[in-house]
Amino acid sequence: MGRTQQRLVIAWYETSMRRDEPLALTWDMVDVKKGLIRLPAANVKEKYARRTPITWELRQVLDELKEEQKKVPNVANKVFTRPNGRPIKSIRTAFKRALVQALKKGEIEDGNIVPHDFRRSAITRWTRNGIAREIVMDCSGHKRSGAHDNYINFTDDELVEAFHEFTLPLVQRTKVSTPVIQAKSVDAASAVSY
Numbered sequence: 001m002g003r004t005q006q007r008l009v010i011a012w013y014e015t016s017m018r019r020d021e022p023l024a025l026t027w028d029m030v031d032v033k034k035g036l037i038r039l040p041a042a043n044v045k046e047k048y049a050r051r052t053p054i055t056w057e058l059r060q061v062l063d064e065l066k067e068e069q070k071k072v073p074n075v076a077n078k079v080f081t082r083p084n085g086r087p088i089k090s091i092r093t094a095f096k097r098a099l100v101q102a103l104k105k106g107e108i109e110d111g112n113i114v115p116h117d118f119r120r121s122a123i124t125r126w127t128r129n130g131i132a133r134e135i136v137m138d139c140s141g142h143k144r145s146g147a148h149d150n151y152i153n154f155t156d157d158e159l160v161e162a163f164h165e166f167t168l169p170l171v172q173r174t175k176v177s178t179p180v181i182q183a184k185s186v187d188a189a190s191a192v193s194y
Contacts, residue, residue, distance in 0.1 A: 004091075018115075018116070032059070036051045056170070057170075126139070
């Protein structure tokens with residue numbers, strides 16, 4: 001898999017975004033100073049705006065893309081573009097090829113990994129690292145239930161602070177952040193949801 005496609009996979013893994021959400025990202029949704037990506041309601045499945053943190057790994061990707069895009073026109077103002085400045089529409093073929101290669105090399109045991117598995121992995125990793133359930137739900141777009149939950153609101157600063165550990169390079173982190181892909185078989189009928 002080329003670097004263009006790797007950057008998108010990193011975004012899935014680091015943000016819990018659904019498959020097409022990073023493809024719709026424009027630079028005005030990225031607040032590097034605050035350390036947040038703001039996804040408008042129109043761009044997400046649940047149809048209400050949400051925020052997700054910019055981790056150290058994602059920051060490296062964003063910086064790389066910004067530098068690359070200085071050299072070519074990016075008329076759509078999209079974040080995830082190819083080296084020629086054109087927006088990425090899909091990485092389906094590259095993703096499938098990478099899975100086949102990883103299986104052949106014995107790097108993975110299950111070739112049924114789908115982009116949605118990276119969303120599961122992000123949510124699991126955040127929870128394992130002690131981030132409050134309510135914050136994880138806010139960042140992933142999972143609707144909270146119950147009257148009490150509706151009264152819990154987090155400021156941008158509180159959300160960013162909850163993810164502070166993830167804004168550091170891996171070697172500086174005190175908590176374990178093991179990269180694990182939570183693969184789950186997906187039958188053809190439910191594949192359209194990812």
